[in-house]
Amino acid sequence: MSTEQSDGVPITLISGPLGAGKTTLVNRLLSDPGDRRIAVIVNDMGEINVDAELLADQGEEGIVDLSNGCICCRLQDDLVTEITRLADEREFDYLVVEASGISEPIPIARTLTVGTDETSLPERFALDTTVSVVDAYGFWKAFDPEESLPDAAPDPQRPLTEVMVDQIEFCDVLLLNKCDMVPDDELDAVEAAIRELQPRAEIRRTTYSEVDPGAVLGTGRFDFETARRRQGWKETLAGADSDDSGHEHAGGDDHHGHPAGLSAAEAHGVDSVVYRSAEPFHPDRFDAWLDDWDGDVVRAKGFVWVASRPDTVLGVSQAGPAVQAGPIGEWGDDDPSTRFVVIGRELDGVAAELDDCLARDGEEIPSADADPFPRDS
Numbered sequence: 001m002s003t004e005q006s007d008g009v010p011i012t013l014i015s016g017p018l019g020a021g022k023t024t025l026v027n028r029l030l031s032d033p034g035d036r037r038i039a040v041i042v043n044d045m046g047e048i049n050v051d052a053e054l055l056a057d058q059g060e061e062g063i064v065d066l067s068n069g070c071i072c073c074r075l076q077d078d079l080v081t082e083i084t085r086l087a088d089e090r091e092f093d094y095l096v097v098e099a100s101g102i103s104e105p106i107p108i109a110r111t112l113t114v115g116t117d118e119t120s121l122p123e124r125f126a127l128d129t130t131v132s133v134v135d136a137y138g139f140w141k142a143f144d145p146e147e148s149l150p151d152a153a154p155d156p157q158r159p160l161t162e163v164m165v166d167q168i169e170f171c172d173v174l175l176l177n178k179c180d181m182v183p184d185d186e187l188d189a190v191e192a193a194i195r196e197l198q199p200r201a202e203i204r205r206t207t208y209s210e211v212d213p214g215a216v217l218g219t220g221r222f223d224f225e226t227a228r229r230r231q232g233w234k235e236t237l238a239g240a241d242s243d244d245s246g247h248e249h250a251g252g253d254d255h256h257g258h259p260a261g262l263s264a265a266e267a268h269g270v271d272s273v274v275y276r277s278a279e280p281f282h283p284d285r286f287d288a289w290l291d292d293w294d295g296d297v298v299r300a301k302g303f304v305w306v307a308s309r310p311d312t313v314l315g316v317s318q319a320g321p322a323v324q325a326g327p328i329g330e331w332g333d334d335d336p337s338t339r340f341v342v343i344g345r346e347l348d349g350v351a352a353e354l355d356d357c358l359a360r361d362g363e364e365i366p367s368a369d370a371d372p373f374p375r376d377s
């Protein structure tokens with residue numbers, strides 16, 4: 001078996017929301033493989049793997065169908081087993097793994113890097129590139145509370161919007177697909193929002209996932225630790241911490257690497273606001289703020305101080321309508337303070353709304369037993 005890289009057969013992992021264009025991309029790669037002999041593993045949630053059948057219709061060999069489960073959770077061991085079996089049975093020098101639309105990429109990347117408790121990936125493989133395909137037309141709809149999303153998440157506590165945000169935050173290359181369906185100015189807005197979530201990936205605009213195979217195969221871009229750190233909100237918080245741009249609202253300046261003045265994101269109405277406060281929130285009002293989601297907040301995440309838990313760091317993560325908030329540690333020697341980044345549209349009022357959630361002098365505060373945390377959606 002020949003390899004593109006000295007350290008193993010490279011793997012490209014393709015993730016992305018349902019119907020974004022992942023199978024279309026795999027078909028493209030199979031129809032234009034160049035010198036590569038590509039094997040494909042396709043994961044689908046249903047009992048019938050429609051995607052694998054669509055690929056098989058093309059008469060390709062080396063397509064393995066992993067159905068009726070999700071390779072980020074239930075089928076992790078099967079994924080490794082199938083890769084091992086495929087390598088024993090066939091000659092190929094590139095492996096493409098298409099995850100189901102509801103798969104979270106981080107556990108799959110971990111499986112493809114270090115294996116699972118039960119199985120380990122043969123040393124002759126190496127994860128090379130993680131790709132997320134995102135539907136430009138469906139992007140804002142995913143954040144629109146009026147739209148009903150397909151009820152297909154494996155975990156009802158993890159709405160698909162949240163999975164989509166994970167898929168955007170964790171990738172080396174992002175295809176912003178279905179560009180034929182969206183006017184250019186709207187595309188600029190979607191790309192600006194994605195850039196806030198994902199500052200480093202290469203973003204390519206595509207129609208029918210048309211891309212040079214070299215952009216997604218053999219790029220050598222994947223690195224697990226870097227990928228984990230790539231989440232936009234962390235960079236935004238780090239930037240806000242290192243500048244001195246104010247107590248409540250650090251958005252709108254150059255803290256996230258945009259040139260001073262109007263950033264691309266701001267020009268399209270997408271922004272990130274960093275809220276900081278040395279006063280605690282009233283737990284009930286902050287909880288109500290988290291509940292009162294109007295579709296403009298794409299992502300909110302950070303470390304929060306609530307008055308009901310003076311010693312506890314509350315970790316808060318919101319992706320679309322899904323909210324998780326719970327204790328993640330103690331303030332210890334650090335002065336308690338809230339640092340919270342909000343990414344979305346029309347965020348002008350956010351800092352004032354959050355100020356309104358701060359505990360007021362003399363106000364009654366529930367005990368930790370009676371506050372709404374931890375909460376999961």
Ligand SMILES: Nc1nc2c(ncn2[C@@H]2O[C@H](COP(=O)(O)OP(=O)(O)OP(=O)(O)O)[C@@H](O)[C@H]2O)c(=O)[nH]1
Pocket residue numbers: 016017018019020021022023024025051100101133177178179180181206207208209
């Ligand atoms: N108009 C338009 N349609 C597209 C484009 N890319 C893909 N499609 C269509 O969108 C539908 C879904 O594409 P797939 O490639 O099956 O999407 P997927 O991400 O594999 O979908 P799941 O496996 O269900 O998650 C198909 O009917 C495609 O033909 C595009 O750029 N523009």
